[in-house]
Amino acid sequence: MQTAGAAPGTTPSADGGAFLRVRGLxxxxxxxxxxxxxxxxxxxxxxxxxxxxxxxxxxxxxGLVGESGSGKSTAARVIARLIPATAGEVHIGGHDVLRAGPAEMKAIRKDVQFVFQDPFSSLNPRMRIERLIGRSLTIHFDMSPMERRERVVELMEQVGLRADHIYRYPHEFSGGQRQRIAIARALASEPTMILADEPASSLDVSIQAQVLELLDGLRQRLGLTMIFITHDLNVAEFVSDQVAVMYGGRLMEQGPTEEVLQRPLHPYSQSLLEARPHFGVRERLRPLEGEPAIPINPPVGCPFAHRCPIRIQACTEANVELVEKSPGHKVACIRV
Ligand SMILES: Nc1ncnc2c1ncn2[C@@H]1O[C@H](COP(=O)(O)OP(=O)(O)O)[C@@H](O)[C@H]1O
Ligand SMILES: [Mg+2]
Structure with a gap:
């Protein structure tokens, strides 16, 4: 039986040391x-x-942040090839994800796991916890029923669930516990990478912090690489090393978390930060003035231009590339 932690397949790709490399997606x-x-x-x-x-x-x-509809979930789904890309490249730990054949896809499914926002709809209500978590073990490892059961118990304990709840159904758990089950299931295949799409957003405020701390602790302990999608900048600050700000399907700004949150360069990032709840009060992000761009047949140029306080004509005349302004800190704005 394999143990979690060794994370087989964690080979940084040859190209520049990045574990995840996304190009022109x-x-x-x-x-x-x-x-x-x-x-x-x-x-x-x-x-x-x-x-x-x-x-x-x-x-x-x-931490992938941005208002609702900015393209965060779609980006994560395309990166893991849950849906096909229109164009671009994704490399994860040496896998060429968008060109992988069936055998390599199986390895990628093992290495890259998802945790979704809503643990109600992501867990089959007719399966007991033993099967919900154990199915992944059956797919990816050759284990006896005994080993399998032991491993399910181990995973349950790892996420703070009681082992004697192994024969319960999802509806017998609270929202927070259900999200723990979803996390245990994601860890079962011993992934190298987790894509977490607003994993705490549907939970009560008092439970959110517990789930975030659990995920962050597991990430550190198991050495996981993670994309954490959230509309909440306080959450992004807590969990992420890097922050990427998305708007209208494009990256507006990216860099080390502290740098981006302390010194945001893009006018969109600045307005997100102004709307950020302070003093530890977690509430939904207040919407900005104006409507978000609906990216149907969008014109060329910066998608934020129509809401931007410092736009000039050139902003709507050509697409704007991300430019590195200080080490690792990139922004897509011709005005900064
Ligand atoms: N299957 C789909 N068909 C058509 N449009 C979609 C589909 N999925 C997402 N979209 C659109 O793509 C944009 C980005 O959506 P999404 O990735 O869900 O944003 P976010 O996760 O940031 O809220 C939205 O305008 C959304 O309506
Ligand atoms: Mg989403």
């Missing part, structure tokens, strides 16, 4: 809705993720 959804609407109104394409590139070192956590 793009995801478009065609929502035209058939031939007739297409002939009448033309194609309608949602640019959910547009030309996103970044690197993440092994063992680091990237």
């Amino acid at each position: 793009t995801k478009h959804f065609d929502i035209t809705g058939g031939l007739l609407p297409r002939l009448l109104y033309g194609r309608k394409v949602v640019h959910a993720v547009e030309d996103v590139s970044f690197d993440l070192a092994a063992g680091e956590t990237l």
Whole structure:
């Protein structure tokens, strides 16, 4: 039986030492809705993720932040190839994710696990905990039923669940406990990387901190690389080494967490930070003035330009590249 921790397959890729390397990642959804609407109104394409590139070192956590609809979940889904990309490249620990064949995909499914926002819909209500967590062990490891059961108990204890609850069903647990089950299930395959999509956002405020601390502790102990999606900058500050700010499908700013949160360069990041709740009060981010860009057939230029207090004409005349302003701190704004 393998033990967690050794994380087999954790080989930093040869290219520059980044464990996760994303280049030009793009995801478009065609929502035209058939031939007739297409002939009448033309194609309608949602640019959910547009030309996103970044690197993440092994063992680091990237906090992916931005308002609802900015493309965070889609980016994570494309990175793990839960849905196909329109264009771009993703390398995780030496795997060329978007070009991998079936055998390599199986290894990638083992190495890269998801924790979703809503533990109600992500756990099959008809399965006992033993099977919910154990299924992943059956898929990825050759274990006897006895070994399997022992390992499920170990995983349950690792996430703070009682071993004698192994034969219970998901509905017998609270939201926070259910998210612990989802985390145990994600850890079962001994992944090298976790993509956590707002894993605490649906939970009561008092439970959120416990789940965040659990994930962060496990990440450190197991040496996991993580993308942590959140709309809450306080959460991003707590869990991440790097922060990437998304808007309208594009990365607006990226850099070390302290640097980006203390000295945000992009006007969008600055307005997000101004709307940030202070004094430890966790509340939903207040929306900014104006409507977020809906990225259907977007025009060229910065997607934030129409809400930006310092825009000039050039902002809407060409797309804006991320430029490094200080070591590791990049911003996509021609005004800073
Ligand atoms: N399956 C889909 N079909 C069409 N549009 C989609 C689909 N999934 C997401 N989108 C659109 O892509 C954009 C980004 O969505 P999403 O990645 O869920 O953002 P976030 O996670 O930041 O809230 C939104 O405009 C959303 O409506
Ligand atoms: Mg989302």
